[in-house]
Amino acid sequence: MAPPTPPTPPTPTPPQRSLLGRLSLPERNYVAEALRTETVGGVLLLVAAVAALVWANTFGGSYEEVSDFHFGIGAIGLDLSVAHWAADGLLAVFFFVAGVELKRELVAGELRDPKAAALPVVAALCGMAVPALVYFLTTAIGGGSTDGWAVPTATDIAFALAVLAVIGTSLPSALRAFLLTLAVVDDLFAILIIAAFFTSDLNFLALGGAVLGLVVFHLLLRFEVRGWYVYVPLALTIWGLMYNSGIHATIAGVAMGLMLRCSRREGEKHSPGEHIEHLVRPVSAGIAVPLFALFSAGVALDGEALAGVFTRPETLGVVLGLVVGKTVGIFGGTYLAARFTKAELNKDLAWADVLALASLAGIGFTVSLLIGELAFEGDAAMVDEIKASVLIGSLIAALLACVLLKLRVRKYKELYEAEELDEDESGVPDVYEQDDPEYHLRMAAILERKAAEHRRLAEERAGAASDKPNSPA
Numbered sequence: 001m002a003p004p005t006p007p008t009p010p011t012p013t014p015p016q017r018s019l020l021g022r023l024s025l026p027e028r029n030y031v032a033e034a035l036r037t038e039t040v041g042g043v044l045l046l047v048a049a050v051a052a053l054v055w056a057n058t059f060g061g062s063y064e065e066v067s068d069f070h071f072g073i074g075a076i077g078l079d080l081s082v083a084h085w086a087a088d089g090l091l092a093v094f095f096f097v098a099g100v101e102l103k104r105e106l107v108a109g110e111l112r113d114p115k116a117a118a119l120p121v122v123a124a125l126c127g128m129a130v131p132a133l134v135y136f137l138t139t140a141i142g143g144g145s146t147d148g149w150a151v152p153t154a155t156d157i158a159f160a161l162a163v164l165a166v167i168g169t170s171l172p173s174a175l176r177a178f179l180l181t182l183a184v185v186d187d188l189f190a191i192l193i194i195a196a197f198f199t200s201d202l203n204f205l206a207l208g209g210a211v212l213g214l215v216v217f218h219l220l221l222r223f224e225v226r227g228w229y230v231y232v233p234l235a236l237t238i239w240g241l242m243y244n245s246g247i248h249a250t251i252a253g254v255a256m257g258l259m260l261r262c263s264r265r266e267g268e269k270h271s272p273g274e275h276i277e278h279l280v281r282p283v284s285a286g287i288a289v290p291l292f293a294l295f296s297a298g299v300a301l302d303g304e305a306l307a308g309v310f311t312r313p314e315t316l317g318v319v320l321g322l323v324v325g326k327t328v329g330i331f332g333g334t335y336l337a338a339r340f341t342k343a344e345l346n347k348d349l350a351w352a353d354v355l356a357l358a359s360l361a362g363i364g365f366t367v368s369l370l371i372g373e374l375a376f377e378g379d380a381a382m383v384d385e386i387k388a389s390v391l392i393g394s395l396i397a398a399l400l401a402c403v404l405l406k407l408r409v410r411k412y413k414e415l416y417e418a419e420e421l422d423e424d425e426s427g428v429p430d431v432y433e434q435d436d437p438e439y440h441l442r443m444a445a446i447l448e449r450k451a452a453e454h455r456r457l458a459e460e461r462a463g464a465a466s467d468k469p470n471s472p473a
Helices: 025-058 060-068 082-107 114-142 157-167 173-197 204-222 228-245 250-259 272-294 303-309 313-341 351-360 366-375 380-406 409-420 437-467
Strands: 070-073 078-081
Touching: 025 060, 025 157, 025 173, 025 272, 060 082, 070 082, 078 082, 078 228, 082 173, 082 228, 082 250, 082 272, 082 366, 114 173, 114 313, 157 173, 157 351, 157 380, 173 250, 173 351, 173 366, 204 228, 204 250, 228 250, 272 366, 303 313, 303 380, 313 351, 313 366, 313 380, 351 380, 366 380, 380 409
Parallel strands: none
Antiparallel strands: 070 078
């Protein structure tokens, strides 16, 4: 009789990916550092925007005089107004940091794994496509201009973090990382939109010079040439040539940021890209972006202008695109990505958290203002109305996000405190040390000391109680 055939062992089921799960420790530390700087910058941005509005609506004449004041070297095509320098010059620093962020995400962050990258990429694409569609539909129905379709597609991470700082919501690291990665991908597509749709007549000689400068920049990095006195003059030359080429000058910043090496070699604590980003990010968040806001957000907001935002199809399209389009697009894109990749939402979070984050992404300030200026260049009245609609749409999105986030603030606080808990005082949160035997030995020693202290106190109290005279009957 033949021996029975042994049963075929079941095929192991691959572990299901967690959507918005816990970050690795290096990624968590990087996100915390980046968002700390952006939060401070966001508060400065908020202050600058309010200052611009007060200045423009109180002393409008002086605001326009300062914004329109020209300086520079006319012989090389760089005699620009203060507002123009802020938009084309200072924002190049902002986009340089965006380029470094994108490079790092691609080689060491959330975007290095195609499966993990699918979520923020799909969410960001839907978060740009739906607002553009909302704008198109609104202007088509109202008979307005479709030139501003790209205005509501951008998310302002600094302004969003400023809102979080003001309302005091400590988001778990997974949500903060998702917001940051979403903004990085959003910036990438905004850059592509600016390059593809807002390029004037090309000056091929200047463009060739800019490309040659970028090649030199790349070779210097490749051969590890060091010294700011080499790179800063070269970067300024590339920026000036790019500006004169007809392509928006901020593209030069992105290109140089993408060239930096963001992978660490053996013995390196930080890659060159991370080191330079650490140096430049405070300049971007604390100086460049707030100054741009100061000279871009100053629009007259009288009763008639505010009413016009909700009656003109172009401005209404921007408001609806930011408030409705961003929320629906990002939430819908995230849900679809989870559904088709069979990723399971982190058990500590709920879809309400994704909705709140999606509404927060409707704050589209810096890049939206820039695209608004480019889309309606030459029509100053329309530019001011578009700026007003960006401000109002971002304010409504911020208020909506505040309400949704406050509903879950207690849960966020619990998750944040659990992530930050460091009982063994090793400098590393305990949740990242559960597989480390040394952690458990340190905790055992701590608990033994506490137990010994409690035994001593118990003995003291027991001795004190026995020494007391008996109470009278």
